[in-house]
Amino acid sequence: MNRKTMVLTAAAGLLTPALTACGSAGGGGAGSGAIVVGTTDRFEAAAFAPAPFDPAYAYDAGAWNVLRQTVQTLMHTPRGGGQPVPEAASDCRFTDTTNQTYRCTLRPGLTFANGDPLGPEDVKFSIDRVLAIKDENGPASLLSTLDKIETKGEDTVVFHLKTPDATFPHKLATPATGIVNSKTYDARKLREGFEVDGSGPYTMKAEVKDNQLVRAVFSRNTHYKGDLKPQNDKVELRMFEDSESMGKALTDGSIHMVSRTLSPAQIQQFSATPPKGVKLVPLPGLEIRYLGFNTEAPVVKDKAVRQALAASIDRGKLIGKVYGKSAQPLYSLVPSSVSGHVNSFYNKYGDGDPQTAANLLRQAGIKTPVKLTLNYTKDHYGDGTAAEFEAIKAQLNATKLFDVTVQGTDWADFRPAQKKGDYAAYGLGWFPDYADADNFLAPFLEQDNFLGTPYANSTVRTKLIPESRRAADRNHAASAIGEMQDIVAEDVPVLPLWQGKQYVAARDGITGVEWSVNSISDLQLWELGRGVSG
Template identity: 60%
Template sequence: MNRKTLVLPAVAGLLAPVLAACGGTDSGSKSSDAIVVGTTDQFTATKEAPAPVDPAYAYDVGTWNILRQTVQTLMTEPKGEGQVVPDAAESCSFTDSGSERYACKLRDGLEFANGDKVTAQDVKFSIERALRLHADSGVSALLNTIDTIETQGDREVIFHLKTPDATFPYKLSTPVAGIINPKDYAKDKLRDGFEVDGSGPYTFHADVKDNAIVSATFTKNPNYKGYVTVNNDKVVLRSFADADADAMGAAIDKGDIDVMTRTMSPAQIQKLDAGSDKNVDLVDMPGLEIRYLAFNTNAPTVKTKAVRQAMAQLIDRGALVSKVYGSQAEPLYSLVPASITGHSNSFLNTYGNPSVAKAKSMLAKAGITTPVKLTLHYTTDHYGSATKQEFEVLQKQLNDSGLFQASIKGHPWTQFRPAEQRGQYDVYGMGWFPDFPDADNFLAPFLGKDNFLGSPYRNSTIERTLIPESRRESDRLNAAKTLTQIQDTVADDVPVLPLWQGKQYVAARDDITGTSYALNSSSTLQLWELGRGVSG
């Protein structure tokens, strides 16, 4: 077994006001033999979420990784990180000094997979549709700075923004801005089921059982014209039932799958890292995944800020990471990861080291009777098999203080996510994989009116002043002061409690090439990078 560590350029989150057209990639080798990729992600259609892969609804890393292969966007994140580059677009740029007018020109001869021409009007239809449908997943909030969309001929699209937004080019790289064919997607209704059609690198077919994807086949789209080079003819994504990481590991050992992605268990990663399998390579790379506790700030148990602050004062992130994840994660003291421009250790600065005495004083001053009884909710099948152990450690830390009487309860994601959005959980654990690598995307989705969590927490200064101010700065270093103010406010109010940020891993049999770029720092699966080479 060979262990590879991928070192990419530091994620600076720097957004340039002008973005030039770029060429393609050149790694990997081509083969008609399908590459089989395993995942523990579950793709399920339910009564509450019957359209899980509609670009106007999808808003989790698993479904986005389906859409990124199939539905093309104007911009895309490049191989090796850095500023976004044109994909469906030939070129894009701000055409004013205030970052309020953004113009794109489509590539000549762009087609959907079925041969239909892709036009500027299709771009306008797709994005206006997502805004109009305003799905309860919260994904349309990524586009909420758009005022109007103008087209000029078949190839030019102009976005007029309500307020300056230097992060807008990144937002056009996300699947909610994906270009879809009006023939396939109704204007005023989500598309139920698992059909996806677009102009991306692959076409898509799902094998479905009991309203869940068992496997998905991605076949190279001969009509694709864009930034990436597709290094294989076909990839099959196999979803392991019940998010069974052990079954996925057994499958790669037997050669039933070629690649293993999220989410491997900590034990599997440690085993591969130790060189236990000479036929499987482990690649680790920088990641921007974070985990945190979220609060329904209207719930009686945690409505008083002092209760949330006391939890922030008690939880020992270092011990949590050490016991559950080891070297695979590190403590996090802000919603913004340490590698992102604008990060501040606001929770560490506010609370210092864990202290029972300080937490006790906080609760006493607020007149809170102890022990505070509450339940910590977590999902059993979305963030990996170690989640239960993580919550057992959190429970023990809180209860050992004598100030809390916490219980824990696990739920499958199909139940967990809708219940969380409806405010049924007072305290619950969530993860975040960024839509794009900028501090704004670790703050704005949690703190606005249409926030991702459906949280009742509001702070008018953050919403009306600080976030808009930060978006005016195309050089993100100049936004650092404003971003720090936001993080300090979050540390004081504790609507969310950051816990850790993690690395990300890919395991592959040793005849598979391109694995070092199979995931980018935003956890985007880039299946086109994979190829089949020579074993050994």
């Protein structure tokens, strides 16, 4: 979810007639066998992504959703959200007053799915491995406050932190700290391909075609000991080439549920006139979309240009034209439903105000129109992305202050180019690692940040981020969190656009749908069952 670049949309041709027939849901919620969940997420083992499901490499929402079913973590986020609770651990807590020493006691009798015993040394091995490999696309930056790990006896792990970090329990609930077996994972090398095993509620069998995953079958792990309570014995995650074909499979009964990603048009259609036997379920969501900037690129190096862009874009009109009820305007990196949110961009620029934009450019002596290319990825964020960037272009060009073109690129080329600084302006999205304001700010503003941006603010890095993390009561972090949002609005290294709403659709007879995806977009397949679903 780099973190956490939402998930790749599947390439054309993945859904073959043979795949559709094999493992067919056979009439929606009725019958037995695997519960089949559709997705447009794409997983490819290639040179740019050799190990999609290795916890030391995986850092996107789709890959994490596979890992959450298979690789256990010490903590997990409860089904309704909130503070993390023990999972592979029986108890975890800070043992000092400064939030720098965190101790976990493991559940008794833990084993990996193959029966190998699991102990404190496995936890240490797994997390040390992520930090040792430190893949540039991986989640090592999430563990930046971790100093060292100590094991004690047969059941205790102690984490010593470099600086106070009240958010550390949340990090232990992410697949970045997933526990793996040293017999199947090398301490210094990625595990290439699609194999994944651990001690989670399921084992996973991958079906691969042309180096792309087309089906993942999750079977209940009989050795599992943890806090989760699977409501099924088998779930199949089936990949589709696009939202349209996935929606058709749901309505004709070939699959039971769809998670990611319904198109805006489908959400509108399923809401107004749902197909027979299908229900649309709205869920809380914390996905955000934004424009990022290479602040050293000549065209946007002067922050007045970035500020003028912030003043010019009308988020309400953008959403109304492209996303409808599936999104809402966002005026900060922190979503409106997360504690500490401040409407910093609205407070400074309003919304869709070309006059303010013109004044900013004039005062800075910027010649207009400013010629700018907005880059986006064609195959990563769903069906609305191209239309979104065309709408942004139209808005900006209508001001006569900008001369904007847009350029779409496949993710395999887009992400490396963005990280290298080839794009002056680009579109990305973010699914949070955990539902705390820290995770919407620090990954963009710390030294080893997700964007690879040259932007640096010493007040944020040396004072405000550490200050916010010292607060065990997260309400006490509000002042530092608010100040960071105001600094982002002033300097505009990123420009927030909208906050997404989540929807899943399922056939009658499938239970647990309302718990199957939580607010941070974790896919919780263990919640799905069969019966009367209301």
